[in-house]
């Protein structure tokens with residue numbers, strides 16, 4: 001039996017012949033998904049965010065409005081270039097070429113976002129990423145994952161498998177949104193709810 005491998009960097013290299021291969025800049029589906037993700041974040045603002053697999057920086061630019069600083073990483077050099085251009089006017093954004101989990105930032109973050117990336121990783125690579133993740137997440141932090149729920153040939157894993165692996169590693173999510181197309185879940189480190197933090201209960 002052939003081992004399951006992560007999607008090849010060559011696949012992304014070919015995709016980025018187009019500056020917006022996923023339609024982040026014109027699809028309502030994508031704008032709505034970004035709005036859902038941003039609305040789900042328990043804190044109004046974050047000190048340091050990390051977006052894993054930032055593509056052309058559309059979500060990065062939105063995260064920059066909620067974070068004092070954002071590290072955005074992507075394995076594809078053209079995606080990194082596009083994300084740098086997209087976020088050039090955003091304060092505190094730093095975009096770096098990195099392939100995860102083999103490469104890893106040394107900083108810690110109070111917001112880590114894995115959006116539409118997990119299913120490109122082979123199960124063992126995703127497990128390694130999830131093993132490394134808690135050391136990068138600060139005490140008041142939150143990890144948010146969001147994935148497309150329809151299988152496609154280029155991804156070695158299904159979105160549901162990704163979220164099941166995360167739940168296996170980090171426990172049950174504290175919040176979730178699901179519809180026919182996407183699953184969005186979050187794992188805050190703190191057990192205190194948004195209302196508790198504002199002394200509403």
Ligand SMILES: C[S@@+](CC[C@H](N)C(=O)[O-])C[C@H]1O[C@@H](n2cnc3c(N)ncnc32)[C@H](O)[C@@H]1O
Nearest residue numbers: 012053054055059074075076099100115116120
């Ligand atoms: C579908 S885009 C997600 C963009 C963005 N996070 C969003 O949801 O709007 C996936 C990106 O992840 C990058 N990627 C895939 N596997 C990766 C890995 N192992 N390490 C870093 N980046 C990766 C790809 O190059 C691609 O740009």
